[in-house]
Each structure stands twice: as C-alpha cells, then as structure tokens.
Amino acid sequence: GDSVTQKEGLVTLTEGLPVMLNCTYQTIYSNAFLFWYVHYLNESPRLLLKSSTDNKRTEHQGFHATLHKSSSSFHLQKSSAQLSDSALYYCALITPGTGSNRLTFGKGTKFSLIP
Amino acid sequence: DMKVTQMPRYLIKRMGENVLLECGQDMSHETMYWYRQDPGLGLQLIYISYDVDSNSEGDIPKGYRVSRKKREHFSLILDSAKTNQTSVYFCASSPRDKYAEQFFGPGTRLTVL
Numbered sequence: 001g002d003s004v005t006q007k008e009g010l011v012t013l014t015e016g017l018p019v020m021l022n023c024t025y026q027t028i029y030s031n032a033f034l035f036w037y038v039h040y041l042n043e044s045p046r047l048l049l050k051s052s053t054d055n056k057r058t059e060h061q062g063f064h065a066t067l068h069k070s071s072s073s074f075h076l077q078k079s080s081a082q083l084s085d086s087a088l089y090y091c092a093l094i095t096p097g098t099g100s101n102r103l104t105f106g107k108g109t110k111f112s113l114i115p
Numbered sequence: 116d117m118k119v120t121q122m123p124r125y126l127i128k129r130m131g132e133n134v135l136l137e138c139g140q141d142m143s144h145e146t147m148y149w150y151r152q153d154p155g156l157g158l159q160l161i162y163i164s165y166d167v168d169s170n171s172e173g174d175i176p177k178g179y180r181v182s183r184k185k186r187e188h189f190s191l192i193l194d195s196a197k198t199n200q201t202s203v204y205f206c207a208s209s210p211r212d213k214y215a216e217q218f219f220g221p222g223t224r225l226t227v228l
Contacts, residue, residue, distance in 0.1 A: 009155060033214045044119070044219040045158070045205065052214070090157060094214055101146045101209055102173070103217065107157040 002027045004093050006106035013081055014114045021076040021109045023065075023091030032095045034067055034074040035103065039088040048076075048089075083113045117142050119220035121206050127226045134193035136223050138206030144218070145211040147189040149173075149181060151202040152222070158205065164189055165211075196227045 003026045013019055025032065033052040039045040049060040051067045051074065058065055065076050074091060088110050092103040120139045128134055138147065149161040150173075160173030162181040170181050178200060182190045189208075193200055206220040 037217075044221050045207075046219065047216045050214075050216070101211075101213055101215065101217075102160065102163060105158045105160075107155060 002032075002093055002095055002104045004091050004104050004106035006089075006091055006109045008109050009107065010110045010112065012112045012114060015083055016080050019078050019081045019085075019111065021089050021091075021111065023074045023076065023106060025072050025074065025091075025093050025104075027072075027093065027095045029095040030069070032067075032069075032093055034065075035092040035094070036063070036065060036074070036076050037090040037092060037105075039090065039108075041087070045088075045090065081111075081113055083115060085111060086113045087111060117218065119206060119208055119218050121204075121220040121223050123223060124221065125224050127228065128196050129228050130198055131195050132227075134196045134200075134225065134227075136191040136193075136204055136206075136225070138189045138191070138220055139187055140189075140208040140218070141187065142208060142210075142218065143186060144208035145186070146209045147183065148207040148209075148217065149179070149189070149191045150205045150207065151175070152205060153202050161191065161204075196225075198227050201225060201227045 005024045035050040036048040038048045051058040054069045090108045091106040122137045147164045150158045164170045164183045204223045207217040209215045209217045
C-alpha cells in the first residue's frame with residue numbers, strides 16, 4: 001500500500017536559519033497528490049500547501065515545496081525560520097488507487113525554534 | 116464561519132467505562148473522519164464516513180465504533196474503554212472531492228485511568 005516517510009521526528013533550529021523538513025513517499029500510482037498539514041500547539045491541524053504537479057514549486061505563508069516524482073519527494077522548506085513556525089508538520093498523500101478521500105499521513109516532524 | 120466542533124474537549128474516564136465523543140460541522144461536507152494522535156505515531160485514521168450511515172473502517176478501528184445519522188454530526192464510541200485508548204482524538208471533514216482539504220476540529224484529550 002501507499003506510505004509516507006518523514007525521517008526526522010524532531011528538528012531543532014536557531015531562528016533565522018533555513019529549514020527543510022523531509023518527506024518521501026511510496027505508491028504505485030503516477031498521479032499522487034501530496035499535502036503538508038501544520039499543527040500549532042492548542043490549535044487544529046490545518047492545510048499548509050498541496051501539489052500534484054511534477055517539478056512545480058508551491059508556496060504558502062513563506063513555506064515552499066516542490067513535488068519531485070522522480071525521487072518521490074515533497075520536502076518542505078523555508079528560507080528563514082521564525083519562532084512562530086514551531087509546530088508539528090505532517091506530510092500526507094492521496095492517490096487514485098484508494099478510491100476514497102483517505103489521506104496517508106507520515107508520522108510527523110516536530111519543528112522547534114530556538115531564539 | 117466554517118467550523119468543525121468537538122465535544123467534550125477534555126475527558127477522564129475509568130477503564131471499562133463507555134465513552135462518547137461528538138463532532139459537528141457546519142459546511143455540509145459529505146465526508147467525515149476520526150483520527151487519534153499519539154507522539155511518534157502521528158495521525159492515525161480510525162473511521163471514515165462518506166455520508167449518513169455510510170461508514171468504513173480506517174487503519175485502527177479495533178475497539179471503536181461510529182455513528183452518523185445526520186450529515187453534520189459524527190460520533191465516536193468506545194465501548195468499555197481501555198487505558199491504551201488514552202490519546203488526543205481529532206475529527207475532520209471534507210467535501211466529496213477526492214483531493215479536497217480536510218478541516219480539523221480542536222481535538223478531544225481523552226484519559227482512561
């Protein structure tokens with residue numbers, strides 16, 4: 001079945017530095033749809049950005065990600081991380097093979113900023 | 116104002132007691148979900164509902180059941196709760212469109228003693 005791997009469970013950085021949160025996926029389908037959801041403390045998880053187009057950069061709220069189907073990756077990046085970016089980040093996948101709206105989530109990466 | 120609500124927000128129960136978690140949405144979304152969130156495991160799908168009385172098991176349905184009698188309400192029931200069901204439970208909803216965004220509720224923190 002489909003799977004999503006977020007290899008870092010915790011990323012800790014000093015404010016102002018660039019960040020990349022890794023996401024790779026496995027699926028037999030070529031038309032996968034990838035998502036990043038963000039969960040701030042004491043809030044509801046919400047969509048950050050999504051993409052299904054190969055090699056096209058998608059941006060939202062200062063974050064960006066590019067879906068690379070050749071390497072099955074959808075890494076989340078930001079050029080200068082801020083304290084307010086501290087949160088839990090989930091990468092997720094939908095493919096037509098599921099026949100439903102089911103998202104396959106990665107285990108999440110907790111992103112913590114140091115002032 | 117588009118919203119997913121969950122009640123209660125916090126709940127403490129003893130092992131063996133029954134638990135009812137309730138979720139509502141005001142967006143007329145066809146699809147609703149129940150997840151649990153545990154450290155290191157992320158969001159795990161318990162059940163998905165495609166509409167009234169059209170429910171399917173997710174990845175971890177054992178020990179849970181659901182009820183959806185109205186499109187805007189989706190309940191999660193734990194019959195005889197176990198200590199390993201201590202978790203944070205999230206409800207979500209989305210339109211029927213396959214690649215649509217899921218909207219999450221604020222979560223219910225359940226502790227089973």
